[in-house]
Each structure stands twice: as C-alpha cells, then as structure tokens.
Amino acid sequence: MTTHGVFRYNTRDLALKPNDKTDVQPRRAFLRTALLTAAATATASDIALGESSKVPPPDRMGVLVDLTACVGCRSCEAACKKAHGLLKNSDDLAPSDTHISGRRRPNPESLTVVNEYKSSRAPSHSTFVKVQCMHCDYPSCESACIVGAITKKEGGEVLWDTDKCIGCRYCMVACPFQIPSFEFEKALKPNIAKCDFCFQRRKEGGVPACVEICPMEALTYGRRSTLTEIARRKIENYPERYKNHVYGELEAGGTSWMYIADTDFKELEFPELHGEPMPGTSESIQHGIFAYFVPPISLYALLGGLMWITKKGKESREEMGE
Amino acid sequence: MNAQTAAEPLDKKFLTPGVMVLILLAVNGIAFVLARIFFGIGAVTNLNDQYPWGLWIGVDVAAGVALAAGGFTSAALGHVMHREDYHAIVRPALLTAMLGYTFVAMGVVFDIGRWYYIWHPIFMWNGNSPLFEVGMCVMIYMTVLYIEFLPIITERFMGRVHLKGILSHLTRPLESVLRVLDSTLSKTMFIFIIAGIVLSTLHQSSLGTLMIIAGPKMHPLWQTPVLPLLFLLSAVSVGFPMVIFESLLAARSFGLKPEMEILSKLGRMVAPLLGIYLAFKIGDMVIRETFVYLATLTTASILFLLEIVLGVIIPLRMFLSRFVLKSPLWLFVASSLVIFGVLLNRINTFIVAYTPLFADKPYFPSIGEISVTIGFVSLLVLLYRALVLIFPVISVHKEYVTPISKYSIRGSVK
Numbered sequence: 001m002t003t004h005g006v007f008r009y010n011t012r013d014l015a016l017k018p019n020d021k022t023d024v025q026p027r028r029a030f031l032r033t034a035l036l037t038a039a040a041t042a043t044a045s046d047i048a049l050g051e052s053s054k055v056p057p058p059d060r061m062g063v064l065v066d067l068t069a070c071v072g073c074r075s076c077e078a079a080c081k082k083a084h085g086l087l088k089n090s091d092d093l094a095p096s097d098t099h100i101s102g103r104r105r106p107n108p109e110s111l112t113v114v115n116e117y118k119s120s121r122a123p124s125h126s127t128f129v130k131v132q133c134m135h136c137d138y139p140s141c142e143s144a145c146i147v148g149a150i151t152k153k154e155g156g157e158v159l160w161d162t163d164k165c166i167g168c169r170y171c172m173v174a175c176p177f178q179i180p181s182f183e184f185e186k187a188l189k190p191n192i193a194k195c196d197f198c199f200q201r202r203k204e205g206g207v208p209a210c211v212e213i214c215p216m217e218a219l220t221y222g223r224r225s226t227l228t229e230i231a232r233r234k235i236e237n238y239p240e241r242y243k244n245h246v247y248g249e250l251e252a253g254g255t256s257w258m259y260i261a262d263t264d265f266k267e268l269e270f271p272e273l274h275g276e277p278m279p280g281t282s283e284s285i286q287h288g289i290f291a292y293f294v295p296p297i298s299l300y301a302l303l304g305g306l307m308w309i310t311k312k313g314k315e316s317r318e319e320m321g322e
Numbered sequence: 323m324n325a326q327t328a329a330e331p332l333d334k335k336f337l338t339p340g341v342m343v344l345i346l347l348a349v350n351g352i353a354f355v356l357a358r359i360f361f362g363i364g365a366v367t368n369l370n371d372q373y374p375w376g377l378w379i380g381v382d383v384a385a386g387v388a389l390a391a392g393g394f395t396s397a398a399l400g401h402v403m404h405r406e407d408y409h410a411i412v413r414p415a416l417l418t419a420m421l422g423y424t425f426v427a428m429g430v431v432f433d434i435g436r437w438y439y440i441w442h443p444i445f446m447w448n449g450n451s452p453l454f455e456v457g458m459c460v461m462i463y464m465t466v467l468y469i470e471f472l473p474i475i476t477e478r479f480m481g482r483v484h485l486k487g488i489l490s491h492l493t494r495p496l497e498s499v500l501r502v503l504d505s506t507l508s509k510t511m512f513i514f515i516i517a518g519i520v521l522s523t524l525h526q527s528s529l530g531t532l533m534i535i536a537g538p539k540m541h542p543l544w545q546t547p548v549l550p551l552l553f554l555l556s557a558v559s560v561g562f563p564m565v566i567f568e569s570l571l572a573a574r575s576f577g578l579k580p581e582m583e584i585l586s587k588l589g590r591m592v593a594p595l596l597g598i599y600l601a602f603k604i605g606d607m608v609i610r611e612t613f614v615y616l617a618t619l620t621t622a623s624i625l626f627l628l629e630i631v632l633g634v635i636i637p638l639r640m641f642l643s644r645f646v647l648k649s650p651l652w653l654f655v656a657s658s659l660v661i662f663g664v665l666l667n668r669i670n671t672f673i674v675a676y677t678p679l680f681a682d683k684p685y686f687p688s689i690g691e692i693s694v695t696i697g698f699v700s701l702l703v704l705l706y707r708a709l710v711l712i713f714p715v716i717s718v719h720k721e722y723v724t725p726i727s728k729y730s731i732r733g734s735v736k
Binding site: 026032103107119136140142144145146147148149164165166167168169170172173174176177178180181182184185187189190213256261269271272273278279281282285286289290296299301303304307309312313317 | 349359360361362363364365367369370372374375398402403404406432434435436437440441442446447448450452453454455457460512515516517519520523524527528531532533535536538539545549593668676677678680681
C-alpha cells in the first residue's frame with residue numbers, strides 16, 4: 001500500500017497466536033476504549049488501531065490450494081454444483097478441456113469458478129486460479145452484516161443464515177475479495193450465494209466436494225495450522241517451483257483458504273491486502289462511539305444542561321424586562 | 323410563542339402547474355417501485371455483484387439523511403439554546419426532517435432485497451455493524467420526529483373537533499384525548515428534542531463509518547478513518563443552508579415575503595460551520611498525503627475538486643459577504659451550493675469512490691433508479707405542500723395576510 005493512510009499499520013503476527021491474544025485482550029480493550037472515547041469526542045485523527053475483538057477458533061480447518069498443480073479441468077466446479085444441488089442437465093460432470101480465461105466470478109449458479117491466466121513471460125504457460133470464499137479468520141462480512149446473518153464457525157467456515165438476511169448487500173460492499181453474490185433477478189427471497197466450505201458434508205465426516213474430486217490433488221484439506229506448515233515446507237523444498245508467498249496466511253488477518261503459486265499473486269488478480277483484520281478500523285470506531293453508552297449519554301446530559309441554563313437565562317432576562 | 327409570527331395553515335391552492343408536473347414524476351417513480359417489487363432489483367436497476375450499492379443508497383439514503391439535518395440543527399438552536407427569534411424556522415425544518423426520514427426509510431425498504439424483512443434488525447442485533455447502528459438510530463429518530471410533530475396536530479384540531487352524525491358523541495372524548503396529549507407532550511417534549519439531537523449526531527457520523535470497511539476498494543481521496551467526523555461536520559454545516567433553501571423556495575411558491583431577518587442571521591452561522599468542515603477535510607488530505615491523486619485529471623479527482631471548490635470554498639466565501647446575506651437570490655444560490663456540495667460528497671463516497679476489484683464497466687444508474695429517486699423527491703415536495711396547507715407549520719407575518727379568526731364574519735364587504 002502506498003499512501004493509503006488507513007492502511008498504514010504495523011505488521012503484527014495476529015493469525016497464528018490466538019492464546020497470546022486472549023491473554024492481552026482485556027487490558028488492550030480497555031485502553032482502546034479510553035483512547036477512542038477521547039479520539040471520537042476530540043479530533044479522531046488516528047483511530048486506525050485496527051483490531052478485532054473476536055479471536056478465530058483455534059482448531060479451524062482450511063484448504064491449501066497449490067496452483068502449480070491445477071490443470072484447469074474444472075471438475076471442482078461440477079462437483080461443487082452437484083454437492084449444492086445446482087447441477088443442470090446441460091452441465092457435464094466429466095473433466096473439461098474448455099478453459100475459461102479471466103474474471104468469471106463465483107455466482108449463485110456456481111459457487112466456485114476456475115479461471116485461466118496466461119503467463120506474461122511464457123505465452124504457452126497458463127496458471128489456473130480456483131476462486132471461492134476465502135473464509136477469513138476476521139470476516140468483514142460478519143462484522144458488517146446488519147442482522148448478524150453471517151458467522152465464522154468453529155470449523156473455520158463462514159456461513160450465511162437465510163432466515164436472518166434482509167438482502168441489504170453490505171457484506172458485498174465489505175468483502176475484500178468481492179465474493180458474496182446476490183440474486184438480483186429474484187423478486188422474492190433473493191439469496192446471498194457463496195461457498196459454504198461444504199459444512200454439511202464435513203459434519204458428516206466427509207471433505208469438501210472440490211477437494212474430494214480434484215484429480216491433481218491441488219487441494220489439501222486440513223487443520224489450518226498444519227496447512228501453513230505444509231505450504232512453508234513445500235516452498236522451502238522447491239524454491240524454484242514456488243514464489244515465496246503463502247497467500248492467505250497473513251492477508252486480511254489470515255484466511256482459512258490459502259494459496260501457493262509459481263506466479264506473482266498480483267498477476268493472478270489476487271487483491272493486495274495488508275496483514276491486519278479488515279473490520280478493525282470500523283469496529284474500533286463503533287465501539288468507541290458506543291463505549292458502554294458513555295458518549296451518547298454524556299452528550300444527552302450536556303445538551304440537557306445547556307437547555308436548562310439557557311432557559312434560566314431567558315427567564316431572568318424576561319424578569320429584568322418587566 | 324410570539325403572536326406576531328404564529329404558525330398557521332396556509333390558505334392557498336394545492337394544485338398549480340408545477341404541482342401537476344410533480345404528480346407526474348411521482349407516478350412515474352411509483353411505477354418503477356412496483357416493477358422492483360414484482361420483478362426484483364435486477365429488473366429495475368443497474369446493480370450487480372460488483373456494484374451492490376448504487377443511486378438509492380448514495381442519494382436516497384445517505385444524502386437524504388444528510389439533507390434532513392436541518393431538523394436537528396434548528397432544534398438545537400431553537401429549543402436547546404432557547405433562541406426564540408429562530409422559532410419561525412423550527413417547524414418547517416421539523417416537517418422537512420420528518421418527511422426526509424420517511425423517504426429515507428422508503429428508500430431503504432425498496433433497496434434491500436427482502437423488503438418484507440425490514441423489521442429484522444429490531445430483533446437481530448450486530449453491535450459491530452455501523453449499518454445496524456444507522457438502521458436503529460434512523461428508526462428511533464423517525465419515531466421521535468413524529469412525536470415532535472404531534473403538538474402541531476393537537477394545536478390544529480384542539481377545540482375544532484366537530485364529528486357529524488353517528489360519530490358526534492365521540493367529539494367530547496376525542497377533544498379530551500387531544501387536550502391530555504397536548505399537556506403531556508408540552509411537559510415531556512424536551513426529552514424527545516434532546517434525544518433527537520443525540521440520535522442525529524450518532525447516525526449522521528455512522529453513515530460515514532459504513533464505507534470504511536470497504537478498505538482498499540475505496541478511492542484514497544475519500545477513504546479515511548475520520549470519515550464519520552467529516553460526515554457529521556458536513557451534515558451540521560448543511561443543516562441551515564437547507565432551512566434557508568426550503569424557506570425561500572416555500573416563500574416564492576406561496577407568494578409570501580421571505581423571512582430575510584431570520585434567514586440572514588442563520589446564514590451568518592454557516593460560514594464558521596463550513597470552515598470547520600473544510601479544515602478537517604483539507605487537514606485529512608494533507609495528513610494522508612492524498613493530494614497526489616489530484617495531480618492527474620480523473621473522474622475521481624475532478625469530482626473531488628468540484629465537491630470542495632464549488633460545494634464548500636465558494637459558498638463559504640459567499641456566506642461571509644454582507645451583500646449575499648441580505649439578498650434573497652444570492653442567499654439562495656449560496657445555500658444551493660452547500661447542498662450541492664454535500665449531495666455530491668455522499669454520491670462520491672458511496673458510488674464514485676467505490677472501485678470494485680473485478681468490474682469490467684463502471685456503474686451508472688438506470689432510468690428506473692433515477693425515476694424512483696426523482697419520484698420520491700417529488701412525492702416529498704407534494705406532501706410538504708399538502709401538510710403546510712393543513713397544519714400550522716409556516717409562520718406568516720400578520721401585516722401581510724388578512725387575519726382569519728374564528729369569530730370574523732366572512733364574505734365580501736365591498
């Protein structure tokens with residue numbers, strides 16, 4: 001980030017030390033509250049203390065996507081559709097040769113998509129990028145949702161609750177990866193569609209449908225802490241094969257899905273994100289303004305006092321006049 | 323209340339050629355609202371997965387809330403500071419705010435995908451979400467505004483309830499209900515007035531917090547952690563210009579003499595308020611060094627400069643001029659510029675600054691979206707006109723109208 005004032009944070013390792021964070025939490029929270037009350041009432045010039053109050057579940061699961069292994073067969077797309085009852089007659093379950101280049105995005109008909117990116121250096125070489133919800137450790141969508149319809153669960157999945165959702169689409173504004181998709185064409189009960197990390201299959205002991213079907217074993221499902229180790233070891237053992245970057249390890253405070261690749265992630269249109277949780281700033285401001293309702297109640301008292309004083313003043317002026 | 327300038331229902335015609343045009347625009351807007359209800363958001367708007375929010379959130383909601391700020395700023399002036407000389411503007415400002423918020427709420431209802439679930443936030447809370455706070459505050463504040471308007475209704479009907487036929491025996495009970503309501507309200511109104519101001523400062527600022535979570539998807543010219551403060555300051559500084567704008571417009575439309583004495587005094591307070599807003603806006607730009615983005619001519623940089631120069635700096639200079647403050651026309655122009663500046667700022671923050679990651683073409687509102695927005699504004703103006711004809715909202719100097727009292731004999735004497 002160049003001159004984004006908001007995003008000039010100190011890099012801190014947040015994602016990998018949950019226990020360390022819990023110990024420090026109360027005092028930090030207190031300090032933050034005190035600071036923010038002052039900041040909100042006075043100048044509020046530097047509220048960017050960015051820190052989310054929620055700690056991600058320690059045993060959360062994740063998926064490591066090895067983009068060097070993916071051949072772009074798109075069987076994961078079909079498997080995903082099948083697992084979520086989205087399969088149409090025209091869809092083919094067999095591995096596909098038709099690669100689709102660029103910018104297709106996950107949508108209500110296909111919760112994951114695989115796009116082809118031609119290498120800028122060797123035109124014959126392509127990288128295939130599977131796109132789906134990253135299942136952030138500090139989800140912006142969860143923080144933003146007006147009714148709390150989106151939650152990060154114990155298993156790492158970020159789930160959307162159809163019974164609560166009012167369709168305001170703030171999650172789509174908030175998502176740093178531009179993942180949630182909305183059924184704009186439906187007049188009644190339009191849904192927010194996004195990858196649910198196959199939580200139903202996993203609850204029944206299975207693995208995500210895309211992970212299961214992948215013929216190249218490009219997808220590895222496991223505990224997130226293990227996956228980061230695997231990714232690091234892969235990069236260490238094959239430095240000529242991988243760029244030294246585990247995308248999702250630190251981005252946006254860490255995500256449950258992570259990627260390794262032989263190409264710069266920027267070239268593959270992965271958003272460049274800093275290592276702080278995305279909801280940090282707005283949550284700090286919210287909690288500052290509403291710290292135990294002290295600021296609103298103080299303002300109420302202040303205005304009440306002012307009203308009383310000016311009324312007295314007016315009465316005494318009237319008496320003087322008489 | 324000063325008897326010389328007591329508010330009265332205006333004795334004017336409702337229908338004029340202008341009103342007919344407004345009715346047409348309103349009907350056109352309502353047609354598109356019906357299309358949205360029956361065929362979905364996608365059928366009427368240009369919104370998509372890349373641009374989930376558009377004109378309705380940027381203008382109907384965000385700008386609507388900001389431009390209704392005249393309600394709480396004039397309440398603070400008239401009631402909290404007890405400046406009796408400003409009482410003539412409190413009621414029109416209250417009515418504008420009440421109608422403004424009603425249409426903000428309608429804008430939200432038709433923008434959300436599941437409009438029939440609009441009540442969900444009352445029971446399903448998310449304290450982390452600025453949108454939740456805005457939603458709750460707007461809901462409560464709208465109720466407060468209706469309560470603040472009640473005395474105007476009791477004043478209108480007290481002693482004038484004459485039900486006919488079978489309902490005639492209800493006249494007395496209804497009358498006493500009005501009297502009890504009136505006396506209770508006059509004793510407790512201060513609670514609601516202060517609550518209204520507190521609620522306003524809260525959600526005016528939190529509207530700014532909304533876009534902070536979009537992070538790097540927002541253009542750096544507008545993305546700043548002080549967005550809530552800038553939103554609050556701009557809302558406070560647009561409050562009085564909005565009251566002036568509306569008062570001059572109403573005076574012209576109803577053929578009344580503009581209340582220049584009050585309006586000039588109000589105008590004098592605008593320059594300092596705009597100055598504070600400008601200082602924070604420029605200060606924020608300097609601290610974050612975002613002025614580098616102004617070096618190249620892009621849509622964003624042009625609109626940002628337009629917002630600052632035409633919407634803040636020029637009217638700020640105008641409001642400092644004695645000549646402008648004395649002239650209804652120039653006061654109107656200066657106020658319009660401030661309103662334009664805040665409107666553009668909200669459009670910029672919510673629509674222009676928002677640059678999604680995978681958009682192939684930029685968003686521009688559809689005819690349907692524009693029709694609904696214009697339709698709602700027309701409907702608001704129509705309701706305002708109807709309500710000032712029915713209820714005592716606008717104060718009229720006695721020497722300019724024939725006094726109409728209950729006891730006077732009507733008819734021609736000449």
